[in-house]
Amino acid sequence: MRPIIGITSYVLPASWGVWTDLPTALVPHDYTEAVRLAGGRAVVLPPDDLDADVLDRIDGLLLAGGADLHPSLYGQEPGPYTVAQPDRDAGELTLLRGALDRDLPILGVCRGMQLLTVVAGGTLHQHLPDTLGHEKHRPGPGVYGSQQVLLDPESRIAALMGDDLTINCFHHQGVADPGSLTVTGRATDGLPEVVEDPERRFVLGVQWHPEVSRDRRLFGALVAAASKELTQACADR
Template identity: 70%
Template sequence: MRPIIGITTYVDQATWGVWRDLPTTFVPHDYVEAVTQAGGRPVLIPPHEDVDVLRVLDGLVLAGGPDVSPELYGAEPEPLTVTRPDRDRAEILLVRRALDMDVPVLGVCRGMQLLVVAAGGTLHQHLPDVLGHERHRPAPAVYGEHDASFVPGSRIAGLMGDDLAIRCFHHQGVADAGKLTVTGRAEDGLPEAVEDPGHKFVLGVQWHPEVVRDERLFGALVAAAAK
């Protein structure tokens, strides 16, 4: 049996087929394909207070999405912060339980930020205000492409090897990684990868490895889940 990998989902008004603005739960299919190609069996996990679902999951992908509610890290929402509080409430419970159970977790973009918040860290709510540039989200539906640098000896450095190119699309970023270790940074110093060496597999990346079905990362998650 393949390892079962849960992927968290969005809930939003979506338009598809004959339907307009229908409340829908979904996740970009890139995540599904990335998990499948890496040898996992994906199931999608709509937000709910129940965390017993982790009983059957061998690994967890925290997918991208809207901003994390600033209340979760003790800040007031800023004007450009857009949140889905229901999803936050459910996912923060899921993350905390997954960490308690030592379920392997890969956090992507918002998912990385959620790992940081669960570890007691904080976020920048709008990076252009802090960094003075828009290179992490150049334009709608355009990924910012850059090379990251990784801490030698870290998990992410080992996984990435010589190809350091990453694709980013985010306007928030990690200010303080809390109990997590920052193991990768962009050229401007922004944290791009976080890890928790105290767990079997806890890795957060600020970029979008699912878009290229990056088997280096998804394969590592599935391998950890198979143990």
């Protein structure tokens, strides 16, 4: 029985067949396929802030990448380059807080890492070129930046990554203050690339996009943690 991994999604205009610019709940297939290849069953979760009851029916939560978080969530006004989706923020905050209450396994990717940070009381840089003086984290439209990540050798992420430390990133915002989370990986320019909560069973955020390469190290770890959740849930029934 495969563990069920809920993947957050967003609503954007999409076109297919005879349909044009139809509001659509979607997520890149890379996420669902990465979960499948890691041994999980992917379920797409549209934005919904009414409750987090769906968490009682899944075994792990994957916070997907996407638009910027609204800066009001960390006490700032929007800058000129910030593009937010408040409806998605509200739905994902509901899910994330509910998942933390349940100690559900959580993997945050890019925006997902930033959401973990904000819920932990941290803050973000709204536009990295203004902070770092370069655009290596988002070289151009649809172009991933390739970098080496420096990891804390005692961390969970170091144990998962092994010797291959090349990452592919696409983001113009980043973590300024991790709040109560622990930064366990950084880019060579010092920007946090990984956050963890060592007090919880599995809470991991990465600023890069492991779904693009279907990275079984990270998705496999999420599925493994979710499998333990599923086994415990079955034992409790």
